[in-house]
Amino acid sequence: MPIVVDKKERRAQVVAIAFDLVADEGIEALTFREIAAANGCSTSIVSHYFRNKNELLFKIYQVANERARDRLVAAHERRLPLLRCFDAILPVDEPSRRNWRVWLAFWSRAHLEPDYLEERRRAAEDSLALYRSMLAASLGTDAGTPAMEVAARRLLATVAGIGLEACFAPDDWTEERMHAVLAGELSDLGVGSKS
The missing domain is CATH 1.10.357.10 (Tetracycline Repressor, domain 2)
Known part of the structure; x- marks a missing residue:
């Protein structure tokens, strides 16, 4: 049976992690790879919710x-x-x-x-x-x-x-x-x- 994921909650979680990374390290240091690592997921999860870094920013x-x-x-x-x-x-x-x-x-x-x-x-x-x-x-x-x-x-x-x-x-x-x-x-x- 597939795992049910609350897409709105997952997207908010990605944003919250990215927000913290920007607060700690600035815009230029933010990458999908870093967000994925902090979230314990793959970069494809991050790119599923945001087309690119500019949209996420x-x-x-x-x-x-x-x-x-x-x-x-x-x-x-x-x-x-x-x-x-x-x-x-x-x-x-x-x-x-x-x-x-x-x-x-x-x-x-x-x-x-x-x-x-x-x-x-x-x-x-x-x-x-x-x-x-x-x-x-x-x-x-x-x-x-x-x-x-x-x-x-x-x-x-x-x-x-x-x-x-x-x-x-x-x-x-x-x-x-x-x-x-x-x-x-x-x-x-x-x-x-x-x-």
């Missing part, structure tokens, strides 16, 4: 965006203070640091390749909508105002800047410093530390 980039958004939404749904919600994105723990390493590996592609640029734009628009909603809920105001658009863009730039700096200078950008800078921006936007 694009999926990894999408997964990095999805993971960050899902973590942030979950934190917000748990009604954590807004400052603590952003721990889901800022590089304060190993999962978020890995996500940042994957993002950094792909940002040059977002600058040069239309598909990556479009995914970057989509993720940014998604983030802005989420940030507007989170800020409006914290401030008890309408998310659709021009002021909330500006506030969400300020928050997006602040979170991205803090995360980027923390990746390059982790000893300087401690969790406490990340929180202090983000708390300052949130305060300027009218969000208190308890919100």
Whole structure:
């Protein structure tokens, strides 16, 4: 009797292994052979789910965006203070640091390749909508105002800047410093530390 394989689960497993390899070793080191070895399967299994390395790489980039958004939404749904919600994105723990390493590996592609640029734009628009909603809920105001658009863009730039700096200078950008800078921006936007 043939073994029943959950194709969706197997594909997700291949992506998860490839994601970790990119986070640990970068894009250039990623090969189907390395993924297969880490997964304990043949390269034909990997190529069954992805036609080529570029298709797999694009999926990894999408997964990095999805993971960050899902973590942030979950934190917000748990009604954590807004400052603590952003721990889901800022590089304060190993999962978020890995996500940042994957993002950094792909940002040059977002600058040069239309598909990556479009995914970057989509993720940014998604983030802005989420940030507007989170800020409006914290401030008890309408998310659709021009002021909330500006506030969400300020928050997006602040979170991205803090995360980027923390990746390059982790000893300087401690969790406490990340929180202090983000708390300052949130305060300027009218969000208190308890919100």
